[in-house]
Amino acid sequence: MKSLLLAVLLLIAAQAHAATRIKEVASVAGVRSNPLTGYGLVVGLDGSGDQTTQSPFTNQSLQAMLQQFGITLPPGANPSPRNIAAVLVTAQLPPFAQPGQALDVTVASIGNAKSLRGGTLIATPMRGADGQIYALAQGNLIVGGAGASAGGSKVQINHLSAGRIPAGATVERSVPTPFHAGAPLQLDLASSDFATARAVAEAINKAKGAGSAQALDGRVVRLNAPPSPEARVAFLADVENLAFDLAMPAARVVINARTGSVVMNQAVTLGPCAVAHGNLSVTINATPQVSQPAPLSGGQTVVTEKVDISVKQEPGPLIQMPASAKLADVVKALSALGATPGDLLAILQAMKQAGALQAELEVI
Incomplete structure (x- = not known):
């Protein structure tokens, strides 16, 4: 399980700046199902x-x-x-x-x-x-x-x-869209990010000329597209395939409380801290037993259960975790704890409260 988690986290790790097409981060407003x-x-x-x-x-x-x-x-x-x-x-x-x-x-x-x-x-x-x-x-x-x-x-x-x-x-009937209305078009980003909106507008203006795009906020980019339908199709076909450098996203750790999955992006960093984690296990054994009454007592034979409950707590060593600025180092530090993905939920939350984990925790 730990090796699988390590593989997943390492696959998600990428370069700080990656070339991305506009069609992968934005969609034309009103053009939807x-x-x-x-x-x-x-x-x-x-x-x-x-x-x-x-x-x-x-x-x-x-x-x-x-x-x-x-x-x-x-x-x-x-x-x-x-x-x-x-x-x-x-x-x-x-x-x-x-x-x-x-x-x-x-x-x-x-x-x-x-x-x-x-x-x-x-x-x-x-x-x-x-x-x-x-x-x-x-x-x-x-x-x-x-x-x-x-x-x-x-x-x-x-x-x-x-x-x-x-x-x-x-x-039997088509749905009207603002694509043919002749008004300026609008690109809606998949997530709100001012750096991404500015990068998209700059890439469009560089390819199509100054004034072709304006970033209105962290999610909306206005396009001054040609009025004719044929020219609009050609304009958007070029815009959607423009590549730009995607800025590093905000540091975030996503925790699935139902499955115990933990996923983090490449912006997550870790400050120096010390972590001790132990396992607590509770074992309950129920053994059926037959209760036989004494002869001539008039009692009835019944089946009872003998329950044995044991609690075992394993000590957890105190591990010092150095500061890590790369996702690979963060993954190695967490794997050194020997914790299962379910245990990482509690560890990450405690590290966030202690100020050692520089990331936003999101539970889904």
């Missing part, structure tokens, strides 16, 4: 659909669909088919998508269907955040799993209540 959502029905399931007694909305949706085809059920009728399931359909509408283009969709059950394998999604309108219909989804599901059950036993591989339909939706 839009999420689409729809509610529909999957039919043709082999008895693995919703139980309508527990999912009444599936039955209501079925009756509403039949009414659209001119079929009206008699009063009091309550069909309970097991080959139908209510689902939510989601997709991402990419920028500049035009009517007639195909999209991949994801279908997930919202009832108690056991499996969507082999089902067919009937025509489902897909709406955006404004409530307008932007695509229509329909097709056969692909479920990357399998399962079988018999006699109370069940075997399942992967997830059976969700699947995908490649090219399962057709775009």
Whole structure:
């Protein structure tokens, strides 16, 4: 585990200044994808659909669909088919998508269907955040799993209540973008950094002429692009591939409390300090025992448990850690402690409180 952590940290270490393309740190404002959502029905399931007694909305949706085809059920009728399931359909509408283009969709059950394998999604309108219909989804599901059950036993591989339909939706309406509005364009940086914004603006002005770009703040760079669409495309194609020297980011250590992962960038430095760390282990052993009553006592034989609890604390040596200005030296110093990634969470936090770790701690 310690060698794996050391390898990960060393792979992240890079040069203080690296040549980076603008397209890797910024995006054009307004040119983005839009999420689409729809509610529909999957039919043709082999008895693995919703139980309508527990999912009444599936039955209501079925009756509403039949009414659209001119079929009206008699009063009091309550069909309970097991080959139908209510689902939510989601997709991402990419920028500049035009009517007639195909999209991949994801279908997930919202009832108690056991499996969507082999089902067919009937025509489902897909709406955006404004409530307008932007695509229509329909097709056969692909479920990357399998399962079988018999006699109370069940075997399942992967997830059976969700699947995908490649090219399962057709775009019906395009989303307007400010790209063709003729106004100045805007680059949005992925993270707020004044040095990066200035470097991006300087690289653009050097390649396209003075006044082509202005850094408005630590995240926004305004572009004076040509008004015609063809010239704008050529202008942005050149701008996105411009290389510039990316400034050293702020020192940061990211800690994943769930998995025990610790990742730090090359700007992390370590001041001189001394660290002592010991391991505390608690062991609980439960042994079943049979309590037998005396003859003719009228008692009953019972099973009891004998529990033994032991606490063991291993001493931790006091290790002096020298000041380190490079990530490789910081990794070697932390590895010398012999601590697991889980122990590093507490050690790094204590070093930060002591003022020996010059970095920002972020727990995710």
